[in-house]
Amino acid sequence: MSLHDLAIRFLNISSFVYLASCFAYIVSIARTGKAIRTWSGIAAGLVAIGFLLHTSGLGMRWYIGGISRPPWTNLYESLIFFAWGVVVFQVYAQYKWKMPLVGAISMPLVLILMGMSVMTPNKLVEPLIPALQSNWLKIHVVFGMLAYGGFTLSGCFAFLHLMRNGVSLSRIGSGLAMIALLNLFIAGGREAYTTGDFTMAKTALRQLPDGTEIRTKDTYREYEDGPVITRMEKVSAATVPFWASVVLFLGAAVVLWTKRRRLPGADSLVSPTTAAEAAARGGDVEALGLGLFAGGVLGLVALFGGIGYAIHGSETLTLQSNPYLTMLLMMTGFFCVMYLIIARRFEKFLGALPNAERLDELSYKLVLFAFPFQTLLLVTGAVWAYSAWGRSWGWDPKETWAFITWIAYLIYLHGKLLLRWRPNWLSVMSIVGFVILVFAFLGVNLVLSGLHSYGAA
């Protein structure tokens, strides 16, 4: 086995170790008392092992490519490097700030990034095209990692803060159901709303210069084999689960929104009567909402089952063929499952968290840290573009979305410093910023095109 294959093997194994740590986090949420610490300790240990494999995989790729080619020059490596950055911030938060449970939110994100990297067909350590042969590549991307990693962890703390600060569980559930709906709406494709059939690209195809089409293999060279094209096909096995989960999530969104149960605040946690009272006030309706939500999640699972049934042989889902499906549905599925588990154990989960002020402070502190690096990301990008193409700012989609991300956190900072927004609104803004960031990082490359389309000459 070559060093190249070994590096990929290491990175794949680290994804599985991260997956195991996610399960350990789920168990730690579901347990009580001392078991929470034990299981979050196990989870943290698994994260440490995964991180070692992850780091050595990146290191090997750097060694293969040589000193001037850092391991963050194509889509595959960018995903892995961003995930690595998030883990660095998570480990720091876990040990320095004694926040073991933040991993329960950030680790699924890391896992999704790693999962997406596994699905990226082009895993070669390709030499750099001239435009990327610059020291700015190293500086620019490292600043990006610091900014995006910080913002991501800030979003995780903001999410924990929203839960801890007594935002109604139903409201969060309703919000998640709406996001799931939106994602399904996008993933279904235009066909779903005109003919009712779920459509998707079963696999990515490459068009060879002579016009023939072949399916993508696991590893390929983009420039040699011609462009990747997608062809939408009807997947009838997925149509019923698709519509079922749309209807169920719609129902969950409405029911959970209309009947919200105020959960006991931080201080009343100790009093079981308050919790019981609160449960009695709207428990049944909420149970209905949660049931619908669970049904929606099952529908999602069935949807993936249907897709799996329809795909066989050399057809595989790849990031290039189905960016929405893979990205949005994976994320939706994971967070919905997490939500259901947390909802069952909400009070206990809250009890394991520090107070809301501290969560808010940590989220804010991370924005304070990351924002200057986001500014540096924009400025170094401009300097680099100026030296390579003679224009510092060209409004190409990648630049513009990095700028939009910057504006989002600008709003966060001014909301905090100038308007003294309530912590809950700040947390919402931090999460909105994170969603924009994800689009700036991945969506632009997968959905929109621009100069940053990695690997294209």
Add this chain to the structure above:
Amino acid sequence: MGNVQSAFWERVDRLWVALASVKITFVVFFGLLLLSIPGTVILQYNISSVDPGVQYQYDFWRFGQIFQLFTSYHSFWYVGLIAILAINLIACSEQRWPQMWRLASAKPVAWARETFLQQASDLRHTWQTQVGKDEALRSVLAAVRSPLAKPVVVEEGPDSFQVFWQTGRWSRIANYLVHTSLLVIFAGAILSSLYGFEGAANIPEGQAVDTFLLFKEGKASGLEPTPEGLLNERLIGFRVEAERFDVKFYPDFPGRPADFVSKLNLYENGELVKSGEIRVNTPMTYKNFTFYQASYGRMGDYKVKLRLLDRRDPLNRQASLEGRLGVAVTAPDTLTLSKDKSPVKLVALQAADNLQGLGPGVLFQEVKDDRPVGEAFWVLQRFPQFDFRRDAPYAVVVDEVREVFFTGLQVGNDPGAPIYWFGCVGLLLGTFYALFVTHKKYHLRYERGQVDFAATIHRLPMGFEKRVARWAQTFQNFLKPTPGSIPAPSGENA
């Protein structure tokens, strides 16, 4: 009359105050957030590779033209938002300045004992010591003095003193540096858009141009349109010759360029004024024009260096020739080796970098009066004897076969660049200073053996209590607490 005027100025004043509204700021922020998006989804002139006019249906295109959707970032609505932001920023800064300046420049004053007691309990330490006043003052000053902190001493009475110092106070107004830098960047961008231009030209190797096609041109760029040229074609006032263009590919990754470089010569009024090599990330500047190596492309053309040899005396009777595909080269009169004893005339018809795995090869055809003579024949560079097998009085040896590319140059003039780079430096310094540095104040009061030490921080006290505790520890090393004088944390209460 005077009344009318004062009423006018009053109105201006009121407007100025209204313009500093934070509501405007947030409307603009959210506006920028949302209105930046359409330009990344809808095709843009000069940004997208596809022309919106070609791609969209006529009705949408008309609609987009009216609302300037295809030039989003230069549209009236986007530029208008930025203009409002600039005015709002100036108004806000001007009206808040006195207050902010007072906050940052205020000389700290000694605290009353009550002020110490009002501080957060984890930022406050109190203990008794046996150390006398003079020695206490001396050792406190010795511990505190540093290049960053200038401690102030106030001797409040015969047996009491207070020492206080602060760090990072300018971080309170570092936002002014950030905001001013943003305005500087705007100014640089305006200058660039008025006087600057960006254009491109593809120059085949060995040829020269004196016009560029501009895709961005300021109103005052000062460039002359090319007579009878395209709408956006401009004369640059001198000739740019691409003397040579080379591209290297990675051996294991065919088609992936490792490096490309152009040797450029600039001629003004027929005289060579500058020459040099440019490659990606290393441009070349002449006058206010900067040339960037942006791309390259194939032309299907090859350059061939060959030698024509007399078969009877190949070592002494030979001639070196140079040609391109489709262009006839003629041997000198000394080598009259064609069948009718005239100089040989050859045309290279075809060339390949790797002919069936045998390396570079060229297909030649002898011609006479524009008519082919005999059959075309391949000559391989790696096998010089190859052509000697052919039945002819002469043989051809190929010394070099090189594909000819055109070099894709971009030219730009960005007069605002020094200004906005200056602004960027300020923006970065200001952002880091404003967000990484906090204004901290430390006060230590001594009165007859009673020591009060407390600190304040203007943002995020998280973790600061540890630093305050470390300071307290430092002081307690020489202002030794009497036993029992440090109350347990729970008992500590104002």
